[in-house]
Amino acid sequence: xSSKKLNGHQEMVQLVGRSTAAATFLKSTVRQQxxxxxxxxxxxxxxxxxxxxxxxxxxxxxxxxxxxxxxFVPRFERHISYTDLDDDWDASFDNDVMxxxxxxxxxxxxxxxxxPAAPVRPHSPRLDLYPTSxxxxxxxxxxxxxxxxxxxDPANSLxxxxxxxxxxxxxxxxxxxxxxxxxxxxxxxxxxxxxxxxSSNVDVSALRNLAWSxxxxxxxxxxxxxxxxxxxxxxxxxxxxxxxxxxxxxxxxKQAFGNGVDHAVWHQINIDVPRTNPHLTLYSFxxxxxxxxxxxxxxxxxxxxxxxxxxxNDLVTPFFQVxxxxxxxxxxxxxxxxxxxxxxxxVVEADSFWCLTKLLDGIQDNYIFxxxxxxxxxxxxxxxxxxxxxxxxxxxxAENVEFIxxxxxxxxxxxxxxxxVKNTIRMWDTYMAEGQTGFSEFHLYVCAAFLVKWSAQxxxxxxxxxxxxxxxxxxxxxxxxxxxxxxxxxxxxxxxFKNATAHLRASGT
Amino acid sequence: xxxxxxxxxxxxxxxxxxxxxxxxxxxxxxxxxLRFVSNDFQENKxxxxxxxxxxxxxxxxxxxxxxxxxxxxxxxxxxxxxxMYYRNAQTALVVxxxxxxxxxxxxxxxVNELHAQASPKIVIALVGNKLDLCxxxxxxxxxxxxxxxxxxxxRKFAEEEGLLFFETSAKTGANVRDVFLAIASKIPEEIxxxxxxxxxxxxxxxxxxxxxxxxxxxxxNNAGGCAC
Numbered sequence: 001x002s003s004k005k006l007n008g009h010q011e012m013v014q015l016v017g018r019s020t021a022a023a024t025f026l027k028s029t030v031r032q033q034x035x036x037x038x039x040x041x042x043x044x045x046x047x048x049x050x051x052x053x054x055x056x057x058x059x060x061x062x063x064x065x066x067x068x069x070x071x072f073v074p075r076f077e078r079h080i081s082y083t084d085l086d087d088d089w090d091a092s093f094d095n096d097v098m099x100x101x102x103x104x105x106x107x108x109x110x111x112x113x114x115x116p117a118a119p120v121r122p123h124s125p126r127l128d129l130y131p132t133s134x135x136x137x138x139x140x141x142x143x144x145x146x147x148x149x150x151x152x153d154p155a156n157s158l159x160x161x162x163x164x165x166x167x168x169x170x171x172x173x174x175x176x177x178x179x180x181x182x183x184x185x186x187x188x189x190x191x192x193x194x195x196x197x198x199s200s201n202v203d204v205s206a207l208r209n210l211a212w213s214x215x216x217x218x219x220x221x222x223x224x225x226x227x228x229x230x231x232x233x234x235x236x237x238x239x240x241x242x243x244x245x246x247x248x249x250x251x252x253x254k255q256a257f258g259n260g261v262d263h264a265v266w267h268q269i270n271i272d273v274p275r276t277n278p279h280l281t282l283y284s285f286x287x288x289x290x291x292x293x294x295x296x297x298x299x300x301x302x303x304x305x306x307x308x309x310x311x312x313n314d315l316v317t318p319f320f321q322v323x324x325x326x327x328x329x330x331x332x333x334x335x336x337x338x339x340x341x342x343x344x345x346x347v348v349e350a351d352s353f354w355c356l357t358k359l360l361d362g363i364q365d366n367y368i369f370x371x372x373x374x375x376x377x378x379x380x381x382x383x384x385x386x387x388x389x390x391x392x393x394x395x396x397x398a399e400n401v402e403f404i405x406x407x408x409x410x411x412x413x414x415x416x417x418x419x420x421v422k423n424t425i426r427m428w429d430t431y432m433a434e435g436q437t438g439f440s441e442f443h444l445y446v447c448a449a450f451l452v453k454w455s456a457q458x459x460x461x462x463x464x465x466x467x468x469x470x471x472x473x474x475x476x477x478x479x480x481x482x483x484x485x486x487x488x489x490x491x492x493x494x495x496x497f498k499n500a501t502a503h504l505r506a507s508g509t
Numbered sequence: 510x511x512x513x514x515x516x517x518x519x520x521x522x523x524x525x526x527x528x529x530x531x532x533x534x535x536x537x538x539x540x541x542x543l544r545f546v547s548n549d550f551q552e553n554k555x556x557x558x559x560x561x562x563x564x565x566x567x568x569x570x571x572x573x574x575x576x577x578x579x580x581x582x583x584x585x586x587x588x589x590x591x592x593m594y595y596r597n598a599q600t601a602l603v604v605x606x607x608x609x610x611x612x613x614x615x616x617x618x619x620v621n622e623l624h625a626q627a628s629p630k631i632v633i634a635l636v637g638n639k640l641d642l643c644x645x646x647x648x649x650x651x652x653x654x655x656x657x658x659x660x661x662x663x664r665k666f667a668e669e670e671g672l673l674f675f676e677t678s679a680k681t682g683a684n685v686r687d688v689f690l691a692i693a694s695k696i697p698e699e700i701x702x703x704x705x706x707x708x709x710x711x712x713x714x715x716x717x718x719x720x721x722x723x724x725x726x727x728x729x730n731n732a733g734g735c736a737c
Contacts, residue, residue: 268584271535278553309586310534310556370589408559408590417558464577467562 141339142330150326151347153238154222154231157326158198161218163187186216193219202226202233212433214426214484221326224319225351227432228358242351249298249350256298265308269296276313277421280333282321287338291349292316299357306360306367311412315359318416318425319352333421362439366411374411377444378404384448388493392455399463406470410447414439418450419475423483430487442494449489523566523573526696529595531623532604533615534583537638540679541604542580545689550680557582560594567693574693576600592626600632600692605663607637607676608655613663620670632695634673634688637663641678 149156165187166180175183193216196206207226215223225231232241273292277283283292295316300308325332327344337345365373382403386393396403409417416424427446431438454473458466475482530538539557543549546565561580566573579594581587595601603619605612616635623633643656660676667674673691677684 268534272556275553275555278551278555307586310582310584311558313556367586369586371586402593404590404593405560405562412558417555464562464564468564471561 142328142335143340143344144327144329147327147341147344151344153235153242154225154326155197155235155238157218157222158194161190161194163190190216190219193223197222197226200235202235204233208433208435211429213430214480215429217325220425220429221323224322224355224428224432228355230351230354230358245354246347246350249353250346252298252302252353253294256301257294261297262301265300266297268310269293269300269308269313272296272310272313277317280421282324282333282335282337283317285336285338287336287340287345288320291337291345291352292320295320295349295353295356298353299360302357303360303364305369306364309367309371309412311409311416312356312360312367314413314416316352316356317421318428319355319359320348321421322425323348323351323355359439362436371412373440374408375404377411377440377447378407380444381407381410381447381451384444384493384497385451387497388448389452389455392452392459395459396466399461399466401463401466405467407447407451410450411443414443415446415450418473419478419483423475423478423480426480426483427487441498442490445490445494445497446486448493449486453486453489521568521571521573523575524696525575525577526600526693527579527598528576528600528602528692529579529581529591529598530602530604531581531591531595531619532583532602533606533609533612534585536583536604536606536609536612537679538583538602538604539580541602541636541638541677541685541688542578544679544682544685546578548682550682556584559587559590565689567689569690569694574696576689576693591622595623595627595631598627598631599696600634601627602634602636602688602692603672604636604638605658606639607658607663608639608642610657613637613658613666617666620672624670630697632673632692633670634675634692635663635667635670636674636688637676638679640676640683641680 144150144157144160146156146160163183163186166175166183189210193207193210196203196210197219204226207223211223211227222231226233230245232238270293273289273296274284276292282288292313296308296313299312300306321332324335324337324340327340327348328335337348340348360367363373365371366377367373382393385396385403414424415427419427431442434442454469457469461469530542532538534556539554539561540550542561542563543551543554546563557580559582563578563580564575565578566575568574579598581591581594601619601623603616603623605616620633620635623631637658637660644652644654645656663676664674666672673688673695675684675688675691677688679685
């Protein structure tokens with residue numbers, strides 16, 4: 001199958017020590033008629049629905065009916081190599097495939113002004129203490145007008161974001177001076193981002209500087225993709241690169257599911273997806289769950305050294321939610337992505353996959369055997385705490401609280417079990433602005449700031465109280481302000497201790 | 510003799526007992542604990558990462574046992590953390606899913622590991638969960654019986670290994686309390702007594718009211734008189 005010549009340009013990614021038949025991931029540029037959706041594991045004549053109640057045993061049974069053993073994807077346990085199959089992250093090559101996608105500089109990519117069908121409506125300042133471009137009330141699906149252009153190039157959303165400054169004379173009714181000031185501060189911030197993002201060659205370091213303090217919601221999808229190096233900073237390459245990466249993902253889905261599934265991996269993902277952010281409606285919809293399953297499964301089989309590890313299911317959700325928000329004018333956390341045109345959901349899914357991959361590239365040793373990355377970070381957190389707050393460290397020690405008992409989860413899920421998805425998204429603005437090491441190193445300082453935040457309370461508690469407290473910290477009411485305070489405290493600790501590297505040397509373990 | 514009869518006169522001795530839950534992912538470990546501790550059930554509970562810590566008291570006629578529960582994550586990748594949690598445990602719940610044969614294999618693995626690595630006196634209960642998905646003998650014609658592991662198979666394994674054995678439903682609550690009560694009453698007095706020193710690696714300084722009270726008069730009443 002892998003050697004079959006497809007009628008287009010193709011190249012095989014480097015595969016170390018793996019069975020080609022199973023693991024080949026063709027970067028085919030052949031146009032795929034079939035979308036990524038609709039791919040489910042090959043379990044053809046099984047009438048049972050898949051979902052929370054679907055058990056491993058069902059898969060085994062169904063498979064034995066429908067497929068010969070030989071068609072199974074070989075198991076990966078025996079492969080010890082640590083391969084990165086996503087070697088083209090900077091999207092810095094293949095002009096050769098551009099001919100297949102829409103040409104750069106096409107009218108679609110560069111539409112200079114909004115079409116007359118989408119008049120830009122200035123918002124009432126009364127409503128717009130937090131102005132967004134999301135109110136239009138037109139479509140029942142909540143889909144933005146011109147979503148098709150945003151699909152091709154997220155920069156096409158920029159001209160739809162327009163908020164005129166508010167002056168006290170133009171303000172309606174009772175908007176106070178302070179409110180007006182807030183609105184105008186936000187608008188000026190949006191305009192700063194727009195200036196950077198609209199450049200034909202985005203200055204990523206300028207974007208980083210801006211993003212550190214938080215990215216406005218409507219500019220976040222594009223900003224994240226640029227900061228992660230998924231979207232090329234060169235505007236001319238965007239349309240073709242995105243088109244190619246999305247085709248590549250669709251091919252990856254086919255490859256992954258085409259020859260049957262790795263049961264153990266698939267089962268674990270299958271039981272975890274319904275348990276992902278169960279408190280948010282978005283994650284209860286069929287369309288969301290199917291997308292997350294595909295993303296996680298394709299990632300897992302392309303990264304056999306770690307495979308799927310619980311917690312990664314949490315990490316995909318900020319991407320899914322942020323990229324989904326690019327296309328809709330509704331509250332994303334209660335939106336049913338099943339309402340989207342398939343083309344749009346495919347794009348949200350593919351972009352989420354690639355950005356998740358980029359994020360995990362930086363922290364993959366958190367998820368390989370024995371999770372050395374986490375062990376190292378936990379040891380570093382302990383050391384850092386001793387420096388920052390010696391009396392807290394002494395108290396924890398006196399009560400025999402081990403750092404790994406509470407901070408393992410902080411590292412494994414990047415604090416996503418401790419703060420809301422919305423707050424996580426704000427944190428990630430800063431992590432991405434920190435560059436390559438945001439999710440590995442800066443996160444450590446965030447955890448330290450997070451721990452010492454509760455120092456006074458913890459020091460009045462005994463072992464059991466501490467454990468209970470640290471497992472359900474009172475962050476439910478946290479706002480963006482709380483997160484920003486945490487981030488600035490983390491920044492301070494990083495400035496003080498980052499180059500004092502002694503604390504990064506794990507002591508003893 | 511019920512626990513109520515013996516209660517009022519003198520305060521009963523209280524002992525803390527460390528309990529660890531082990532078992533394959535998604536067999537319902539956290540749900541069993543949630544049922545035991547809060548008498549609650551959540552349909553789609555987030556997977557446990559690392560381990561979760563909870564406590565709950567269990568009142569027996571002659572003493573009160575306070576369980577310090579370590580509910581571990583089931584996924585294989587986290588297995589290397591498990592020894593840290595079972596090392597000082599006096600009791601363990603090894604859980605499997607009655608509808609999932611592989612989960613019993615995993616349970617056998619954990620029992621072996623406990624026998625080899627944990628305290629030799631550890632009290633182990635084997636628990637087959639998700640009894641609510643089993644519709645024995647088609648009692649309810651509408652519901653499919655999803656049981657894949659017979660009661661006999663579980664019981665036989667438990668007998669061979671000298672384990673307590675229960676089939677439970679965290680969802681309906683069936684038998685959940687019984688598991689913990691049985692474990693509590695099975696805990697030998699001397700372990701309870703010794704324990705302050707053993708797992709009390711936990712520097713129990715200033716253990717004021719209601720923490721570890723190790724004045725349980727040994728030999729007075731043995732676990733036989735368990736309530737329920």
